[in-house]
Amino acid sequence: MQESALAIHSTFDIAVIGAGIAGAAAAYFLGARARVLVLEQESQPGYHSTGRSAALFTETYGLASTRALTAASRSFLASPPAGFAEHPILTPRGVLLIGQEADRRAMAAQIDAFRSYAPGVRRLEPSEALAMVPILNAARVGCAMLEPDAKDIDTHALHSGYLRGSRAQGATIVLDAEVESIARSAGVWRLTSRAGTFEAPIVVDAAGAWADAVAQRAGLAVLGLVPKRRTAVIIDAAANAAAWPMVMDLQETFYFKPDAGRLLLSPADETPSPPVDAQPEELDIALAVERFEQSTSLSVARIVSKWAGLRVFAPDKALVAGFDPCTDGFFWLAGQGGYGIQTSAAMGRIAAGLILDGALPADIASFGISAAELSPGRFR
Numbered sequence: 317m318q319e320s321a322l323a324i325h326s327t328f329d330i331a332v333i334g335a336g337i338a339g340a341a342a343a344y345f346l347g348a349r350a351r352v353l354v355l356e357q358e359s360q361p362g363y364h365s366t367g368r369s370a371a372l373f374t375e376t377y378g379l380a381s382t383r384a385l386t387a388a389s390r391s392f393l394a395s396p397p398a399g400f401a402e403h404p405i406l407t408p409r410g411v412l413l414i415g416q417e418a419d420r421r422a423m424a425a426q427i428d429a430f431r432s433y434a435p436g437v438r439r440l441e442p443s444e445a446l447a448m449v450p451i452l453n454a455a456r457v458g459c460a461m462l463e464p465d466a467k468d469i470d471t472h473a474l475h476s477g478y479l480r481g482s483r484a485q486g487a488t489i490v491l492d493a494e495v496e497s498i499a500r501s502a503g504v505w506r507l508t509s510r511a512g513t514f515e516a517p518i519v520v521d522a523a524g525a526w527a528d529a530v531a532q533r534a535g536l537a538v539l540g541l542v543p544k545r546r547t548a549v550i551i552d553a554a555a556n557a558a559a560w561p562m563v564m565d566l567q568e569t570f571y572f573k574p575d576a577g578r579l580l581l582s583p584a585d586e587t588p589s590p591p592v593d594a595q596p597e598e599l600d601i602a603l604a605v606e607r608f609e610q611s612t613s614l615s616v617a618r619i620v621s622k623w624a625g626l627r628v629f630a631p632d633k634a635l636v637a638g639f640d641p642c643t644d645g646f647f648w649l650a651g652q653g654g655y656g657i658q659t660s661a662a663m664g665r666i667a668a669g670l671i672l673d674g675a676l677p678a679d680i681a682s683f684g685i686s687a688a689e690l691s692p693g694r695f696r
């Protein structure tokens with residue numbers, strides 16, 4: 317990449333730390349109006365959480381504010397600008413949520429709440445759910461809900477589209493550039509990395525599981541972000557699996573979904589972890605298999621591949637976007653939890669709006685999203 321032939325000392329308007337989906341989207345939406353630098357510690361920008369997701373777009377997942385951010389991202393992901401990606405970013409999938417007979421009332425209440433951002437959501441009879449995914453264990457399906465408009469996301473195409481588009485607008489993306497120190501003087505941040513030293517008056521902390529650590533390097537107090545490990549395994553698929561929706565239980569103790577001719581299973585684990593290169597634990601792999609086998613008529617003969625990644629949560633589980641109220645020029649873009657891919661377009665546009673205009677884009681605010689509920693100031 318051109319980016320490695322660095323000027324050792326360069327000045328930009330905005331330095332984004334982290335080139336996962338959050339940093340890439342921010343760079344893309346900032347790039348038309350600012351000189352943007354992106355610094356990424358790894359040699360592959362999607363190496364951490366962004367490259368390890370289940371690649372689902374669902375408007376029924378997470379807090380109401382998260383569901384609103386997902387809904388506000390739909391139009392960009394469904395119809396990106398010409399040339400952004402070679403193939404559609406979103407393709408049909410659907411989500412089937414299943415519960416026990418005793419969960420009927422809770423599920424009905426959820427369906428009502430979900431309809432504000434996912435109007436197509438509907439209750440299914442257990443028999444309809446079993447007809448849709450015939451491997452399901454009938455004893456485990458006492459009630460069911462379908463979100464027909466949930467989609468698969470081509471995460472690689474989306475992430476590459478943001479990065480390619482950023483470069484086309486003039487952004488500089490430097491890989492193998494862990495930001496080791498950050499200091500502010502005379503209104504400018506100086507960032508040092510083994511790839512060089514850079515200056516910008518505004519820093520965007522999009523460092524994923526390391527966002528608190530990056531803030532500490534800049535002398536800020538942490539927000540209390542907690543990375544939580546989640547495990548995924550790939551198994552050989554049953555015949556006709558490709559058309560199934562993703563299946564998840566109401567309590568989120570497991571899910572499975574068709575994935576490139578196979579099935580992706582997860583025990584939906586949420587084990588707190590330091591910010592590391594997450595690896596799958598044998599116990600979580602065994603749980604993924606056990607819960608899948610209990611919920612279906614299949615037994616798992618072979619695990620094709622397995623991985624783990626970190627989902628990073630703020631203390632209130634809502635996403636974070638905004639300037640730190642205690643330090644000039646330090647913008648947090650963090651706590652993307654299990655929703656960072658599907659919310660990336662709205663979050664990138666929110667970052668650009670707050671940094672360049674001091675306000676959310678009006679169409680995003682019309683989803684009921686406020687700057688206050690995303691602000692890091694709620695933890696100060």
Ligand SMILES: Cc1cc2nc3c(=O)[nH]c(=O)nc-3n(C[C@H](O)[C@H](O)[C@H](O)COP(=O)(O)OP(=O)(O)OC[C@H]3O[C@@H](n4cnc5c(N)ncnc54)[C@H](O)[C@@H]3O)c2cc1C
Binds near residue numbers: 365527628
């Ligand atoms: C199993 C699993 C399933 C998931 N399923 C979904 C899903 O279906 N849909 C969805 O929307 N989301 C899903 N997620 C969540 C999603 O993957 C994350 O929310 C998202 O990838 C977070 O993006 P990010 O850019 O914040 O973090 P990351 O992708 O981790 O990027 C942060 C980057 O910052 C870099 N960095 C850190 N410190 C420094 C430093 N000092 N200097 C320079 N660079 C630094 C890191 O190297 C990293 O590349 C899932 C996650 C997991 C693990």
